[in-house]
Amino acid sequence: MSNILVFDIGGTFVKYAIVQAGKLGNVHKFKTPKTKEQFKQELVATLENVPCALSGVSISMPGVINPETGFALHGGSLRFIHKENLLTLFSSYFNLPVAVHNDAKAAIIGEMNEGQLRGIQNGAMIVLGTGVGGSIMLNRKVLSGTHQSAGELSLLKTSTDLEKADFLVARNGIHALLRPFAKAKQLDPEKLSGELFFEVLKQGDPDAISIMKRFTDSLAVQIWNLQATLDLDKIVIGGGISSQLLLLDYLQASMKKLVAPLLHLDSSFLESIQPVIELSSLGNNANLLGAYHHFKANHAK
Numbered sequence: 385m386s387n388i389l390v391f392d393i394g395g396t397f398v399k400y401a402i403v404q405a406g407k408l409g410n411v412h413k414f415k416t417p418k419t420k421e422q423f424k425q426e427l428v429a430t431l432e433n434v435p436c437a438l439s440g441v442s443i444s445m446p447g448v449i450n451p452e453t454g455f456a457l458h459g460g461s462l463r464f465i466h467k468e469n470l471l472t473l474f475s476s477y478f479n480l481p482v483a484v485h486n487d488a489k490a491a492i493i494g495e496m497n498e499g500q501l502r503g504i505q506n507g508a509m510i511v512l513g514t515g516v517g518g519s520i521m522l523n524r525k526v527l528s529g530t531h532q533s534a535g536e537l538s539l540l541k542t543s544t545d546l547e548k549a550d551f552l553v554a555r556n557g558i559h560a561l562l563r564p565f566a567k568a569k570q571l572d573p574e575k576l577s578g579e580l581f582f583e584v585l586k587q588g589d590p591d592a593i594s595i596m597k598r599f600t601d602s603l604a605v606q607i608w609n610l611q612a613t614l615d616l617d618k619i620v621i622g623g624g625i626s627s628q629l630l631l632l633d634y635l636q637a638s639m640k641k642l643v644a645p646l647l648h649l650d651s652s653f654l655e656s657i658q659p660v661i662e663l664s665s666l667g668n669n670a671n672l673l674g675a676y677h678h679f680k681a682n683h684a685k
Contacts, residue, residue, distance in 0.1 A: 387438050388679055389431060392487065392671040393445035395461035395514055399668070400430055402438075403676045408669060420464040427477055440481035442679035443474060444490035444671040448533050451485045451678065457531070483679040487671050488517030488535060489526050491622050491664075494674030496521060499666040500620045507616050509664075510537060510607070512623040515553045520614065540606055555602040558625065564595050582628045596634050604638035611659035622664035632663050 390408075392399040399413045414430075417423040431441070446460025454472060459465025474482040485493070492509040495501040501509075505524060511517035518537030520527040527534040538553035554560065559573070561581050566573035568591040585592040607619055625631055639661070646654060664670055 387436050388676055389434060389438050389441045390672045390675040390679075391427070391430075391441070391443045391445075392490070392675065393443060393462065394487070395446065398426065399672065401672055402434065402436065403672075404436075406676075408673060408676070411669065411672065416462075423462075423464065424477055427474075431478055438480060440483070440679055440683060441474065441478045442483040442485075442675040443470070444485055444487045444675040445470075446487050448531060449484060449486045450528075450532050451483070451489075451682075454484060481679075481683050483675070483682050485675065485678045486519075486532070487511075488519040489528075490674030490678060491517070491670040492519035492521055492526060492620075492674065493677050494666050494670035494672070495620050495622070495664060496524070496526075497677045498673055499664060499670060500618065500662050504617045506614065507618045507620065508535070508610055508614065509620045509622050509670075510603070512556060512603075512621065512625040513558060515557045517623070522614070537606065540609075542602060542605075552602075552606060556599060556606075560599055560602075561595055564598075565592060568595070578625055578628075582630060585630060596630075597638070600631070600634040600638040601641070604635060604642050607635075607639070607659050607661065608642055612657060616659065618660045618662060620662055620664050622667070622670050624668055626664040627667050629663070632661070635661060 386405055388403045390401055390403055394416060396416055397413045398416050399411050401411045402409045414426060417426050446462060447465060448457040449470060454469045456465055456468055456470050470484045471482055474484060488509065488511050491511055492501065495509060501507045501521060506522050508520045509518065516538040518535040520535045538551060540552040541550070542552055542555050543550045558578050561578065562576045563573050565581055566576055581592060585596055610616065610619060621631065639658070643654065643658065666673060
């Protein structure tokens, strides 16, 4: 099991690397194919260009996926995946031992083995990207749920207006930062990026500051609800945005605002219910490393 090819399939790009003797090699990427046939061609071509013998392939990808049986109810942003056995599919592509897992659950497996959740018993991960991913770990086990969709934080309701589709995916995906900023500055949102937004934020732009405060206020509410429900040791923020240290500063400020009405309570009680929040130490590599450790756990001999 010395050389494992790992893929992290996203809505925009597919990233891949070789894990050799437990070490992640250089990460490469290509645009996510739009059809199933293109998908097969790109993955097989990647395998054929690998310069070493492989022991297996492991895939992190969107969708509601049973990692044990391989059955996927759907593939999330991969619209061509629908009610399909992915272990059978990928085995036909690669003719090697394979493993597959939901991307957010792969991310938390990465953090459990090599990141902020090493040695932690109970934790959660919130993955901020185009959408909002999530995963929960209780007693060192990743929570799956009845339909393999436990931790699907993108569907958390964010208001009491029952006739409005105001879910967390709209409040805390990257577009919740870029679209209002583009509107405020009369810019094309398609030409903005998270990196550009945070650069302007660092410069003290008032519009960026206001938008960021709304973003982290929304996120703080859901983190508080997670903590109140599950009593976690730690909550990790992942995804591309987790590389921005300013995110944690604003999020901690939002948590202080949330806690302020409770400061009259006993301090020991407050200490027991406040969440510990950290940014991912693995960043965009969490999914790839999680895919590797998932493969290792399922094919250990």
